[in-house]
Amino acid sequence: MTEPTETTDPNYDGAFDAIVVGAGLAGSAAAITMAREGLDVIAIERGSSPGAKNVFGGVLYTPTLRELVDVDDAPLERYVAEKRFSMLTPEDETAVSMRPGAWHEEPHNDSYTVLRGEFDEWLAEQAVEDGTVLVTETTVTDLLRDERGTIVGVDTDRPNGELRAPIVVLAEGANSLVTERADLKETADRSDVAVAVKEVLEFPDTEGAIEQRFRLTDEAGVSYHYFGEGAVGDAFGGGFLYTNEDTVSVGIAYRISDAVDRQPKPEETLNAFKSHPAVAPLVRNGRTVEYTAKTIPEGGPDAIPDLVHDGAVVVGDAAGLVLNNGVHLEGTNMAIESGYHAGRAVAEAIEAGRVDAAALSSYPEHLEGSFVVRNLERYGWLMERAIEDRDLLFADLPRAIADAGEEYFRIDRDPKAVHAENAKERVLETVGGWTGAAKLAWRYRKVVS
Amino acid sequence: MSAQPSVPDVDNATLEDRLYTVKYEDPGDSHLDVKVPGFCAERCDTDDCIDVCPAGVWQQTDDGVPQIAYENCLECGSCRFACPLNNVVWEYPENGAGVTYRHG
Numbered sequence: 001m002t003e004p005t006e007t008t009d010p011n012y013d014g015a016f017d018a019i020v021v022g023a024g025l026a027g028s029a030a031a032i033t034m035a036r037e038g039l040d041v042i043a044i045e046r047g048s049s050p051g052a053k054n055v056f057g058g059v060l061y062t063p064t065l066r067e068l069v070d071v072d073d074a075p076l077e078r079y080v081a082e083k084r085f086s087m088l089t090p091e092d093e094t095a096v097s098m099r100p101g102a103w104h105e106e107p108h109n110d111s112y113t114v115l116r117g118e119f120d121e122w123l124a125e126q127a128v129e130d131g132t133v134l135v136t137e138t139t140v141t142d143l144l145r146d147e148r149g150t151i152v153g154v155d156t157d158r159p160n161g162e163l164r165a166p167i168v169v170l171a172e173g174a175n176s177l178v179t180e181r182a183d184l185k186e187t188a189d190r191s192d193v194a195v196a197v198k199e200v201l202e203f204p205d206t207e208g209a210i211e212q213r214f215r216l217t218d219e220a221g222v223s224y225h226y227f228g229e230g231a232v233g234d235a236f237g238g239g240f241l242y243t244n245e246d247t248v249s250v251g252i253a254y255r256i257s258d259a260v261d262r263q264p265k266p267e268e269t270l271n272a273f274k275s276h277p278a279v280a281p282l283v284r285n286g287r288t289v290e291y292t293a294k295t296i297p298e299g300g301p302d303a304i305p306d307l308v309h310d311g312a313v314v315v316g317d318a319a320g321l322v323l324n325n326g327v328h329l330e331g332t333n334m335a336i337e338s339g340y341h342a343g344r345a346v347a348e349a350i351e352a353g354r355v356d357a358a359a360l361s362s363y364p365e366h367l368e369g370s371f372v373v374r375n376l377e378r379y380g381w382l383m384e385r386a387i388e389d390r391d392l393l394f395a396d397l398p399r400a401i402a403d404a405g406e407e408y409f410r411i412d413r414d415p416k417a418v419h420a421e422n423a424k425e426r427v428l429e430t431v432g433g434w435t436g437a438a439k440l441a442w443r444y445r446k447v448v449s
Numbered sequence: 450m451s452a453q454p455s456v457p458d459v460d461n462a463t464l465e466d467r468l469y470t471v472k473y474e475d476p477g478d479s480h481l482d483v484k485v486p487g488f489c490a491e492r493c494d495t496d497d498c499i500d501v502c503p504a505g506v507w508q509q510t511d512d513g514v515p516q517i518a519y520e521n522c523l524e525c526g527s528c529r530f531a532c533p534l535n536n537v538v539w540e541y542p543e544n545g546a547g548v549t550y551r552h553g
């Protein structure tokens with residue numbers, strides 16, 4: 001184990017303009033931005049290295065990252081050449097798949113699979129190269145305030161571990177103990193948080209398994225999302241499968257409020273998903289090289305806490321900035337974007353010799369104008385509706401569509417028109433006839449507008 | 450041809466084997482606890498902490514106060530959100546101890 005830098009060094013106190021809590025995506029993006037603006041930055045990470053405690057699906061989205069670092073240098077696994085969305089009943093699969101030719105070209109739609117252990121360490125290294133001081137194996141336990149209530153630093157689990165600086169950037173992720181303890185955020189309701197489990201699989205006995213099973217060459221990869229009863233029972237959530245260079249990431253995520261009463265344990269739900277007839281052929285003979293678990297904030301725009309305080313900003317998952325609505329599972333780009341805007345705002349405030357919330361307000365202003373808040377608001381309603389309609393959307397409709405597909409393509413001696421009519425009837429009966437279908441279309445019209 | 454095409458067997462590793470894949474350093478004592486044991490015993494009959502945990506940390510006991518196998522913990526945080534009585538004490542293991550993921 002590498003010897004961690006001691007934060008007890010008295011020279012540290014007051015030596016920094018900003019303290020970053022957590023060297024994940026949001027924290028490192030903020031550190032890079034601030035260091036480039038000439039600030040003295042220290043990042044405190046609880047893992048033995050950045051990424052050592054981090055888990056995601058996943059696909060890293062890189063539009064903002066590209067502005068900050070040389071993405072070609074990063075430890076990327078594969079670019080996403082195919083996106084596929086499947087509805088699973090317990091027996092059937094009905095899927096939509098996209099393989100646009102353009103995704104094979106740089107910059108590959110800014111979507112790459114990565115593994116966080118390696119990637120986060122690399123990103124933090126970029127921050128260090130820009131002058132950030134990185135301290136690992138150190139957990140921030142609380143915030144320090146002055147008599148006026150302004151946040152003036154952090155306390156850590158190191159002996160005499162207090163550290164002071166004008167600004168604290170809270171980038172601690174979904175399990176935001178420090179932000180909550182400091183009363184900057186309420187603990188999320190369990191219906192606004194998903195539990196996720198994931199396995200990384202390798203295929204030692206099946207040469208070329210990934211290329212063959214997913215129809216891939218070179219550095220192309222896939223992102224598969226699954227919904228419906230066959231994925232996560234009657235919980236609200238879904239399954240995912242991503243290809244890495246030599247491994248496959250497979251997992252599930254669903255709301256904690258469902259995990260406690262509608263579902264077998266997460267581990268068993270994962271087993272059932274992997275054994276689904278549509279998934280098993282893709283993961284068979286896989287050897288588990290790692291099993292991981294994490295939470296995902298999914299409270300949407302209403303759950304975003306105040307982003308700026310006197311002496312502090314909140315970024316990334318700690319601020320609930322994740323879009324997880326079934327179709328999209330995006331937090332990486334929002335973490336990086338928020339870290340970037342926060343970093344800029346901190347630099348401006350320090351330059352102006354101020355640390356109060358008002359002086360930091362360009363961060364929430366820029367974030368509101370960016371895709372982060374706009375996407376969250378755009379899809380916030382979708383989550384609410386989808387939860388109200390969950391039985392229809394995740395169980396009844398997938399079954400009806402699978403049946404309808406089977407009927408539509410049925411080969412027998414009846415004319416095709418009969419099958420088409422039957423198929424239509426099967427779907428209509430589930431959604432409540434043409435009136436029901438029209439109502440449903442109206443309810444979800446904004447998905448495509 | 451057989452009528453029912455066989456779904457290939459997926460050999461799912463046991464929870465024990467899964468947990469073995471994760472590098473772990475024992476912090477020495479538990480970073481998890483319950484605030485008021487009496488709440489678990491008398492006011493909670495759902496055991497949501499047990500149901501949500503992907504690592505089998507929380508275990509049923511006769512007296513209704515769950516036993517905590519903290520060394521299995523993957524530090525996901527789910528039990529903290531799951532407990533309806535907000536009765537879970539949850540700290541990070543000190544100085545980076547606990548799990549270290551290689552892939553993540």
Ligand SMILES: Cc1cc2nc3c(=O)[nH]c(=O)nc-3n(C[C@H](O)[C@H](O)[C@H](O)COP(=O)(O)OP(=O)(O)OC[C@H]3O[C@@H](n4cnc5c(N)ncnc54)[C@H](O)[C@@H]3O)c2cc1C
Pocket residue numbers: 021022023024025026027044045046047050051053054055056057058059060061138139140141171172173174177178196197198251253294295296315316317318321322329330331332333335541
């Ligand atoms: C299963 C799963 C699948 C996902 N899939 C995708 C996907 O495919 N695409 C996508 O875009 N997003 C995905 N997401 C969301 C995405 O992972 C997050 O939005 C993103 O990681 C948030 O970054 P962050 O920097 O805010 O937090 P994190 O990445 O969680 O980083 C927080 C950092 O802070 C450190 N830390 C925490 N507390 C302390 C403390 N007290 N002291 C010191 N250090 C601390 C942690 O160790 C960590 O390094 C997924 C999430 C999960 C859980």
Ligand code: SF4
Pocket residue numbers: 483488489490493494495496497498499513514515531532533534535536537
């Ligand atoms: S859910 Fe909470 S109250 Fe109930 S047994 Fe678990 S910790 Fe105790």
Ligand code: SF4
Pocket residue numbers: 293481501502503504505506507521522523524525526527528529
């Ligand atoms: S943090 Fe996660 S793994 Fe650890 S005890 Fe709680 S639910 Fe289980």
